[in-house]
Amino acid sequence: MPTITYTDADGQTRDVQATPGDSVMETAVRNGVPGIVAECGGSLSCATCHVFVDEEDLATLPPVSDMEDEMLYGTAVDREDTSRLSCQIRVVDGQDLHVTTPATQV
Amino acid sequence: MSGLLVVGSSQAGVSLATSLRALGHEGPITLLGDERHRPYQRPALSKEWLQGTVTSESLLFRSDSYWPEHGIDLVKGERVIRVDKADDGSGVAHSMSGAQFAFDRLALAVGARPRRLVMEGTDLPGVLYLRNADDALELKARLPDVRDVVVIGGGFIGIEAAASLTTLGRSVTLVEAAPRLVARAVGEQTSAHLLEHHRSTGIEVLLGTSVRRITARSDHVGGVELADGRVLPADLVLVGVGVVPNTGLAESIGLNCADGVLVDETAVASDGHTMAIGDCANQPNPMPGAPPGDRVRFESVNNAIEQAKVAAYAITGRREEYAGIPWFWSNQGAVKLQIAGLSTGHDRTLVRRDAGKGKQSVLYYRGERLLAADCINSPLDFLAVKAALSKGLAIPFVAAADPAVQLKAVTQPAPVPVGTAR
Numbered sequence: 001m002p003t004i005t006y007t008d009a010d011g012q013t014r015d016v017q018a019t020p021g022d023s024v025m026e027t028a029v030r031n032g033v034p035g036i037v038a039e040c041g042g043s044l045s046c047a048t049c050h051v052f053v054d055e056e057d058l059a060t061l062p063p064v065s066d067m068e069d070e071m072l073y074g075t076a077v078d079r080e081d082t083s084r085l086s087c088q089i090r091v092v093d094g095q096d097l098h099v100t101t102p103a104t105q106v
Numbered sequence: 107m108s109g110l111l112v113v114g115s116s117q118a119g120v121s122l123a124t125s126l127r128a129l130g131h132e133g134p135i136t137l138l139g140d141e142r143h144r145p146y147q148r149p150a151l152s153k154e155w156l157q158g159t160v161t162s163e164s165l166l167f168r169s170d171s172y173w174p175e176h177g178i179d180l181v182k183g184e185r186v187i188r189v190d191k192a193d194d195g196s197g198v199a200h201s202m203s204g205a206q207f208a209f210d211r212l213a214l215a216v217g218a219r220p221r222r223l224v225m226e227g228t229d230l231p232g233v234l235y236l237r238n239a240d241d242a243l244e245l246k247a248r249l250p251d252v253r254d255v256v257v258i259g260g261g262f263i264g265i266e267a268a269a270s271l272t273t274l275g276r277s278v279t280l281v282e283a284a285p286r287l288v289a290r291a292v293g294e295q296t297s298a299h300l301l302e303h304h305r306s307t308g309i310e311v312l313l314g315t316s317v318r319r320i321t322a323r324s325d326h327v328g329g330v331e332l333a334d335g336r337v338l339p340a341d342l343v344l345v346g347v348g349v350v351p352n353t354g355l356a357e358s359i360g361l362n363c364a365d366g367v368l369v370d371e372t373a374v375a376s377d378g379h380t381m382a383i384g385d386c387a388n389q390p391n392p393m394p395g396a397p398p399g400d401r402v403r404f405e406s407v408n409n410a411i412e413q414a415k416v417a418a419y420a421i422t423g424r425r426e427e428y429a430g431i432p433w434f435w436s437n438q439g440a441v442k443l444q445i446a447g448l449s450t451g452h453d454r455t456l457v458r459r460d461a462g463k464g465k466q467s468v469l470y471y472r473g474e475r476l477l478a479a480d481c482i483n484s485p486l487d488f489l490a491v492k493a494a495l496s497k498g499l500a501i502p503f504v505a506a507a508d509p510a511v512q513l514k515a516v517t518q519p520a521p522v523p524v525g526t527a528r
């Protein structure tokens with residue numbers, strides 16, 4: 001099972017075993033990892049699932065869709081080059097991911 | 107030692123239990139609901155789940171291990187039918203199966219139920235409503251035998267389901283009694299845009315049209331007879347004519363109700379102890395500048411989450427008034443509608459449009475004050491309006507009128523009000 005490492009804005013980390021096919025958002029929310037709000041439950045409507053993806057992992061992810069790109073301009077903490085909406089990142093077998101959550105989502 | 111009993115384990119109930127644990131509350135929590143399923147999110151039932159693009163598992167709020175790990179006693183399949191409550195807010199809830207659940211404090215998160223159509227034929231097999239997972243499962247199970255669908259009601263659920271069923275290749279007619287779509291929740295320009303879009307995808311939309319009765323073909327639904335006598339063929343009829351808040355339990359324990367359980371800014375009902383949250387609760391209008399005494403009952407995920415948070419604070423002894431800006435989304439096929447704020451009381455509107463990209467935002471103002479926006483495929487406008495409203499910032503009408511300008515770029519501190527001058 002792939003492991004997702006969530007680091008919060010204070011630097012505290014948590015490792016969660018993820019089911020391939022689930023999103024990085026779902027994996028966090030279902031297991032009670034704080035820092036990702038995800039009000040819309042993954043339907044790309046709220047921009048409260050913002051994460052910063054580690055540089056090395058970023059290149060392995062499928063590209064950002066136009067809608068995600070627009071939504072990223074409206075996140076509570078300003079986007080950076082490594083920003084993604086975690087509901088749009090699917091976990092793939094054999095691929096660990098490292099993400100950092102912003103100080104706030106709302 | 108009986109703790110908090112939350113009745114209703116959907117969006118509001120789940121948010122209350124999980125918010126309490128996130129706040130560090132350690133008291134016992136029982137989260138009880140009458141459905142047989144593990145707690146799940148409803149919005150996709152008319153959209154992605156119906157279209158088959160997400161799995162049932164992905165609708166679950168939490169993993170199975172979350173509940174025991176966080177000391178939340180999750181009870182499924184128990185319907186509370188009677189509550190004995192003392193003056194201090196504690197008591198015992200009795201379920202239909204005869205089980206009893208003692209509580210120190212009760213939270214009602216019992217939601218709403220579909221308003222039923224009252225006319226001939228509504229009890230025929232194939233006449234469906236869409237509120238919960240069982241409704242959605244039945245809808246999906248019937249689809250293989252369905253070609254013609256009639257949706258009665260042009261509100262969010264009706265339109266979303268119509269769009270999903272069209273995507274699935276069904277022939278859909280949507281009948282709405284009002285002269286425009288979603289008249290209750292969006293302005294005219296938004297209704298017009300939705301109408302044009304959905305007609306262009308092949309949905310036959312009949313506005314200002316009422317239904318006389320539902321007709322049978324052998325012992326199953328066969329058609330929908332309109333007021334003018336025309337009969338629309340139907341293998342399946344989906345009724346989406348609004349919901350009614352579940353206030354029966356609240357009324358039975360003497361709580362004041364009027365279109366929902368009446369609660370204050372902290373989600374506390376009229377007995378001073380019991381809480382009511384989500385679709386079943388009617389609360390003071392939280393919008394900044396709302397007329398004093400004005401009340402609202404929301405039917406949205408955002409409200410269920412926000413009100414649950416306020417209730418969680420109240421339970422932990424901290425007074426936090428409901429202050430969030432109401433927002434809502436509705437994905438209708440290729441249309442993503444996002445609404446921020448409440449447009450009630452607006453005196454002018456501004457439309458920003460990029461027709462080529464199917465984008466349209468309508469901003470609602472009272473004088474210079476921005477109240478709300480309906481945004482179609484325009485998430486940037488939506489997020490900018492939501493942020494401005496939440497932070498008490500202004501988006502000047504004149505600046506926003508230029509569709510080339512980003513709303514975020516023209517957001518500025520609100521002018522200091524001088525007397526009544528604008």
Ligand SMILES: Cc1cc2nc3c(=O)[nH]c(=O)nc-3n(C[C@H](O)[C@H](O)[C@H](O)COP(=O)(O)OP(=O)(O)OC[C@H]3O[C@@H](n4cnc5c(N)ncnc54)[C@H](O)[C@@H]3O)c2cc1C
Pocket residue numbers: 113114115116117118119138139140141148149150151152184185186187215216217218236237238263352355383384385386404405406407408410433434435436437
């Ligand atoms: C198909 C559909 C699509 C939607 N799409 C969107 C959307 O896109 N965006 C959005 O913001 N909102 C959407 N909504 C609305 C949103 O889902 C609701 O606002 C939200 O579910 C309200 O949560 P709630 O917990 O207050 O009530 P409910 O979700 O109604 O839950 C109440 C629960 O309490 C249970 N219950 C009731 N009485 C008892 C009793 N006596 N004993 C035990 N249990 C009881 C009910 O069975 C139910 O499980 C949609 C709703 C539906 C049905």
Ligand code: FES
Pocket residue numbers: 025038039040041042043044045046047048049085086087088
């Ligand atoms: S969960 Fe709402 S946009 Fe990702």
